[in-house]
Amino acid sequence: MNETEKKQTAVLEDDAIVELYWQRSERAIEETDRKYHRHLFSLAYNILHDNMDCEECLNDTYLGTWNAIPPSRPKWLSAFVSKIMRNLALKKYRHERAGKRIPSEMTVALDEINGCLPATPSEEEAYHVRRVSEILNEYLRSLDDRQEFVFVCRYYCSDSVARIAQLLDMSHSTVFRDLTDIREGLKNRLKEAGYDYEK
Numbered sequence: 599m600n601e602t603e604k605k606q607t608a609v610l611e612d613d614a615i616v617e618l619y620w621q622r623s624e625r626a627i628e629e630t631d632r633k634y635h636r637h638l639f640s641l642a643y644n645i646l647h648d649n650m651d652c653e654e655c656l657n658d659t660y661l662g663t664w665n666a667i668p669p670s671r672p673k674w675l676s677a678f679v680s681k682i683m684r685n686l687a688l689k690k691y692r693h694e695r696a697g698k699r700i701p702s703e704m705t706v707a708l709d710e711i712n713g714c715l716p717a718t719p720s721e722e723e724a725y726h727v728r729r730v731s732e733i734l735n736e737y738l739r740s741l742d743d744r745q746e747f748v749f750v751c752r753y754y755c756s757d758s759v760a761r762i763a764q765l766l767d768m769s770h771s772t773v774f775r776d777l778t779d780i781r782e783g784l785k786n787r788l789k790e791a792g793y794d795y796e797k
Contacts (some may be wrong), residue, residue: 609633612675619667626667627660634676638683644756645687655690659683684754730793737787741780748776 610618610629618626638659642652662682672678738746744766751757751765763773788794 612672615675616667616671619664620671627664630660630663630675630679631656634679637676638679640757641680641683641755642687644758645684645691651690651694652687655683655686658686662686680755729791730788733787733791733793734784737784741783745776745780748773749780752777 615629639652642655659682663679751762759773763770
């Protein structure tokens, strides 16, 4: 392989891709797709379980990224595009499946974490929403790297237990145990802060 071919196959660093967006080069979208297509599609599929919906969200994610950069200049492009994709997929999930129980990793993950968190507060209780968010963030920072990774994979990316076990080269039972310990720890932390309730 000559140097030209190597350059053509090399994946660009995030800051180089962001710079392409700032230059308004359409190559930015191509490079984003090249680097993050599989990750973004997987994130959407964990929520939607429909290939066509995922493709639609993927296109909307690239458009959203194009419209957001500039003025934004994200430090971590992967987190930036993941957030856009997740929000779009969740919006589509809520819209198209309102009132239905469609089994997906998103549904299962939400059911699991639902037992740890209080019901959504009313607008008058906005303080409590902020406080629970602070407690959750503090709790996540207290976890070791593996537990934090497991939590984010399960409850942010909606990855299956099998997928998390594969990513970490661990047994399914170890991932289940981690998730159980994490949920119990979160429930205890919330109880200590005065958010004690039973569902």
